[in-house]
Amino acid sequence: MSLGALLRMWRRRALLTQEQLAERAGLNVRTVRRLENDGLLQPRTTSVLQLAKALELDGAERATLNAVARGHPTDRPTTAPADPRPWTIPRQLPADVAAPGVRERELAIVEDHITTMPEPDEGVVFVNGMAGTGKTVLAVHAAHRLAPRFPDGQLFVDLHGHAQATAPVEPGAALARILRTMGVPAEHIPWHLDDCAALYRSVLTGRRLLIVLDDAADERQLLPLLPATPGCQVIVTSRHRLTCPGNARILSLDTLPLAEAITLFTRTAGCDGDTPRDVLAEIVRRCGLLPLAIRIAAACLQARPAWNAHHLLDRLAADGLTELTAGHQSVTAAFDRSYERLPADQQEAYRLLGSALHPAFDLDTAAALLNTTTTQAIRLLDHLLNAHLLQEPAPGLYRLHDLIHAHASALWPPDGVSAPLRVRCHTALLT
Numbered sequence: 001m002s003l004g005a006l007l008r009m010w011r012r013r014a015l016l017t018q019e020q021l022a023e024r025a026g027l028n029v030r031t032v033r034r035l036e037n038d039g040l041l042q043p044r045t046t047s048v049l050q051l052a053k054a055l056e057l058d059g060a061e062r063a064t065l066n067a068v069a070r071g072h073p074t075d076r077p078t079t080a081p082a083d084p085r086p087w088t089i090p091r092q093l094p095a096d097v098a099a100p101g102v103r104e105r106e107l108a109i110v111e112d113h114i115t116t117m118p119e120p121d122e123g124v125v126f127v128n129g130m131a132g133t134g135k136t137v138l139a140v141h142a143a144h145r146l147a148p149r150f151p152d153g154q155l156f157v158d159l160h161g162h163a164q165a166t167a168p169v170e171p172g173a174a175l176a177r178i179l180r181t182m183g184v185p186a187e188h189i190p191w192h193l194d195d196c197a198a199l200y201r202s203v204l205t206g207r208r209l210l211i212v213l214d215d216a217a218d219e220r221q222l223l224p225l226l227p228a229t230p231g232c233q234v235i236v237t238s239r240h241r242l243t244c245p246g247n248a249r250i251l252s253l254d255t256l257p258l259a260e261a262i263t264l265f266t267r268t269a270g271c272d273g274d275t276p277r278d279v280l281a282e283i284v285r286r287c288g289l290l291p292l293a294i295r296i297a298a299a300c301l302q303a304r305p306a307w308n309a310h311h312l313l314d315r316l317a318a319d320g321l322t323e324l325t326a327g328h329q330s331v332t333a334a335f336d337r338s339y340e341r342l343p344a345d346q347q348e349a350y351r352l353l354g355s356a357l358h359p360a361f362d363l364d365t366a367a368a369l370l371n372t373t374t375t376q377a378i379r380l381l382d383h384l385l386n387a388h389l390l391q392e393p394a395p396g397l398y399r400l401h402d403l404i405h406a407h408a409s410a411l412w413p414p415d416g417v418s419a420p421l422r423v424r425c426h427t428a429l430l431t
């Protein structure tokens with residue numbers, strides 16, 4: 001075993017980063033790196049002593065280190081453990097429920113980025129989009145397909161950015177959980193976030209691991225969890241457009257094209273081939289081409305053997321989607337969770353925009369609806385755009401997705417907003 005390999009092995013056993021070992025040993029971190037890369041073959045005796053102490057080597061290990069550092073091969077190559085780091089290979093991916101023929105183009109983009117990322121670069125794919133567009137399903141499906149390339153395992157971490165009745169996971173808590181699942185004893189997990197993140201990177205060093213970070217709330221939560229470790233690649237999902245590292249591939253998931261929406265509906269509802277295509281098209285349009293809504297409508301049809309697609313369409317035409325639920329899923333609940341996470345001024349802006357009779361409007365109309373200046377309106381609109389609660393089909397033109405419009409208008413009237421303001425808003429739209 002070379003000097004570099006020995007030092008690396010003992011450093012990892014001590015759960016230290018290169019920076020931490022350098023600090024403990026009173027050496028420059030560049031010296032530690034060169035030693036580990038076998039770029040410095042005969043270090044000074046004092047440096048060797050300091051390293052042995054920092055690594056808490058026992059007598060036999062010190063003798064081995066001294067011999068190897070003097071250029072003598074170790075006499076115990078076979079007794080050295082292959083890798084002393086605690087390690088349990090994680091296989092944490094949830095079930096793959098992706099329907100064939102749906103989101104194939106987006107899947108190819110994710111796979112491409114992960115498989116063609118030249119080592120040692122770290123690959124991050126960042127999937128964002130409004131509630132229910134299929135971010136998690138896509139990330140999990142891609143991770144299953146890519147799994148064979150990552151022999152050291154696949155991690156799936158639900159960050160609860162928009163979970164019901166659960167606050168977003170603190171980054172330190174997420175790191176501690178990951179470290180525990182990988183076999184690091186609880187007493188070795190540092191309290192301080194920076195130390196925890198350093199240990200996380202250290203444990204991942206030299207491993208090929210795929211990490212899915214699902215439903216990230218914001219950058220504060222996400223950034224400590226990006227390992228920046230060669231060999232480890234990451235797929236992040238979020239309802240927000242977050243600022244990611246420079247080499248991240250950003251993929252915004254929109255609603256589905258009509259043909260894919262029909263495919264998703266027929267595959268999941270188990271429709272017979274006799275249902276006219278225009279009926280299917282009308283159903284998925286009423287679902288706003290949103291995968292979550294299509295899935296719920298399909299589940300409703302499946303749950304009522306007496307219904308056919310025509311009955312479902314009648315029901316959607318009469319009541320809209322808000323009444324429909326499938327198990328614990330509902331479109332209203334998904335949108336509620338985005339709305340609840342907004343600060344008060346953005347919540348009010350969302351409700352006011354929802355009060356408009358028409359879901360599309362320009363900046364001046366938005367400013368009138370929001371009863372504010374255009375500068376302030378732009379700020380509020382930008383926040384809603386980032387949260388994927390608003391779309392900007394062309395510069396200066398805004399649009400609420402039909403289902404979002406229905407959700408926001410159902411929140412009317414906003415508390416404390418007077419009737420005259422509502423009249424002013426509608427007048428602005430009509431002029």
Ligand SMILES: Nc1ncnc2c1ncn2[C@@H]1O[C@H](COP(=O)(O)OP(=O)(O)OP(=O)(O)O)[C@@H](O)[C@H]1O
Nearest residue numbers: 097098099102131132133134135136137291292295
């Ligand atoms: N490719 C797909 N194949 C089959 N079903 C899908 C697909 N994409 C989405 N769905 C259905 O839509 C539902 C919502 O998808 P998913 O949970 O991935 O959305 P999301 O964008 O992650 O939503 P959120 O923002 O709430 O996390 C899923 O439960 C699934 O039923």
Ligand SMILES: [Mg+2]
Nearest residue numbers: 135136215237
């Ligand atoms: Mg999700």
